[in-house]
Amino acid sequence: MNEANNLFAALIELADDHLVLGHRLSEWCGHAPTLEEDLALPNLALDLLGTARQLYASAGEIEGLGRDEDQLAYHRDEREFRNCLLVEQPNGDFAFTVLRQFYFSAFMKEYWRQATASANALIRGIAGRAANEASYHTRYASEWTIRLGDGTDESRARMHAAIEDLHRYTGELFASSEAARSCEKANLLPWRATMRDEWTKTSKRVFSEARLSYPECEFFLAGGRQGKHGECLGHMLAEMQYLQRSYPGANW
Numbered sequence: 001m002n003e004a005n006n007l008f009a010a011l012i013e014l015a016d017d018h019l020v021l022g023h024r025l026s027e028w029c030g031h032a033p034t035l036e037e038d039l040a041l042p043n044l045a046l047d048l049l050g051t052a053r054q055l056y057a058s059a060g061e062i063e064g065l066g067r068d069e070d071q072l073a074y075h076r077d078e079r080e081f082r083n084c085l086l087v088e089q090p091n092g093d094f095a096f097t098v099l100r101q102f103y104f105s106a107f108m109k110e111y112w113r114q115a116t117a118s119a120n121a122l123i124r125g126i127a128g129r130a131a132n133e134a135s136y137h138t139r140y141a142s143e144w145t146i147r148l149g150d151g152t153d154e155s156r157a158r159m160h161a162a163i164e165d166l167h168r169y170t171g172e173l174f175a176s177s178e179a180a181r182s183c184e185k186a187n188l189l190p191w192r193a194t195m196r197d198e199w200t201k202t203s204k205r206v207f208s209e210a211r212l213s214y215p216e217c218e219f220f221l222a223g224g225r226q227g228k229h230g231e232c233l234g235h236m237l238a239e240m241q242y243l244q245r246s247y248p249g250a251n252w
Contacts, residue, residue, distance in 0.1 A: 003186060007120075008062045009082070009179035010189055012072070013225060015055035016083035019073055020233070021104060022048030023240050024091055033094050040140065044101070047133040054126045074244035078234045079227040082177070086169040088224070088233040095148050095158035099166055102141035106202045107173045107195055109134040114190035123188060142206045149210025156211075163215055171220025173199070 025045035032038035056069035067075075087104060091097050112134050115127035148155040176184060176192045183189040207214045223229070243250060 003182070004062055006179040006182040007188060008059050009177070010183045011055050011059040011062070013082040013177060013180065015052045015059060015072070016081050017087050017104070018048045018052035018055065020081070020083045020236070021087035021100075022046070022052060023236060024087065024089075025097070025101070027091055028097065037094070041097075044137055044140065047137065051126065051130045051133070058122050058126065070244065074241045075248075078229055078237055081224075081229065081233065081237070082227060083224050083229075083233075084169070084172040085221055085224040085230065086166065086172065088229060088236065089166065089169065090232050092162070092165075093158055094144075095155065096162040096165065098141055098144040098148065099159065099162040101137060102145050102206065103166060103170050103203075104173070105134050105137035105141055106206075107199050109138045110195045110198045111190055111192070114194075118189065119187040138202075142202075145206055145212075146210040149207070149212040159210065159212055163212065167215045167217050168219070168221050171217075172222045172224060175222060175225070177225045 022045045025041050025048065028038070028041040030038065032041055052073070053069050056072045060067045060069065060072060086100060089096075089100060109131065112127045112131035116124055116131060118124050118127065145159065149159045150156075174192050174196045180189060180192065184191045204214050
């Protein structure tokens with residue numbers, strides 16, 4: 001693959017992460033535990049979808065085949081999606097959603113911060129805005145992680161259950177695909193592996209404040225970057241893509 005193809009593939013991975021997680025958060029609209037969170041979670045989703053749109057639009061321009069953000073989001077099948085497995089996990093309860101958000105945002109906060117030094121002006125532009133949003137998302141999820149972990153016996157038990165389910169998906173955040181590695185070597189994107197120390201430091205600090213035990217995990221689940229997903233993604237895409245698949249080219 002040449003540099004343009006590698007950059008296209010790497011941007012699609014990032015865009016898919018943000019689109020899928022954004023859609024998951026949007027599913028809370030009308031179902032959150034409080035009115036304040038019913039407003040907050042969709043706002044986080046809108047931030048993620050906004051970043052996804054920028055990434056898809058940029059990827060489409062690089063690809064040069066005339067595919068815009070809508071076609072890249074709505075007209076690819078499940079096996080064509082390259083999101084990490086963490087973001088596609090169903091919402092579960094509020095503790096599960098909060099921890100999933102914390103894990104992802106704490107990683108992206110550092111990722112986008114480093115991406116502001118990219119050799120590509122387009123990526124620097126996307127990263128500048130996304131870094132601020134990821135910083136807020138991390139703060140939001142951190143505060144809730146601490147509140148639930150250091151709360152009642154029930155909220156603490158739910159946080160422990162979320163950690164048990166989700167931590168095994170975090171290793172994929174730090175693994176770069178072949179396309180991403182090519183972009184990292186060219187200083188177009190930051191090295192994913194270098195985020196681990198800062199992410200672990202942040203996670204342990206928040207877990208300590210929440211009085212939660214930091215998990216030791218030797219084996220991590222992966223496959224999303226190769227299009228190998230759980231059945232939950234297929235169900236989500238069937239719902240998300242229904243309108244465009246049923247009425248191709250429909251617009252407001």
